[in-house]
Amino acid sequence: MAGSDLFTGTLDVLILKAVSWGPRHGYAIGRWIRETTADVLTVQEGALYPALHRLERKGLLAEEWGLTDTGRQAKYYRLTPAGRAHLRAELARWQRFQHAVSTALGTV
């Protein structure tokens, strides 16, 4: 991505979080990540769409075509029960990881 590196493995949990309040389509998920991180993280489309398909194949996301506010076709993704459980676990994992690294780097 833009902030480059440090990103591997974080994309999945960010995507899951993006749809945790309700269905969102791919493009909007990318925008959400960029906006909530104030442009620190910019997901490339070449990373985003493959990631969505991956998560769908794993049964963590379910997809469904729908219409946007502006009347455009878009593929909406929502969390499956397994996805929600996975999100919970990944959030815990991120916190452990983040705390461990920050401690080691002295950036607590």
Next chain:
Amino acid sequence: MAGSDLFTGTLDVLILKAVSWGPRHGYAIGRWIRETTADVLTVQEGALYPALHRLERKGLLAEEWGLTDTGRQAKYYRLTPAGRAHLRAELARWQRFQHAVSTALGTV
């Protein structure tokens, strides 16, 4: 690594930090990472040594053979001036990244 994923790109800055107080040899760097993170992060040797060589090639680390406390041969790595500057930059980058992700995930 053990904590798996989330790790890519973090290894370099952890290594640089490990030698920021003085020269350390490779094996000790791996041990330091494992210990200061309370086993959350375990660096595989197949990742560690290539990373050290990479950083050396980039001019961020300098290597020199020496003896351990127990009288064993070991290759000691120390920060070059460029390495120290790089470490400073990477620490800032980590903080930006970490803050961005934590905000997005709501784990602040």
Next chain:
DNA sequence: CCGTATACCTATGCCAGCGAGGTATTCGCC
């Protein structure tokens, strides 16, 4: 004297993300 810990190395393969392409629709503007 034999296993364990220390200390180094590399070759293979996987796979996530990047870069770079492509298609189609809608909107705003002139």
Next chain:
DNA sequence: GGCGAATACCTCGCTGGCATAGGTATACGG
């Protein structure tokens, strides 16, 4: 009416980091 920008989707090829799984050699404890 036309045209560029934004929206919304996709895939292919490449790179490069990390895991796996091997290998060597020395020191130490029992």
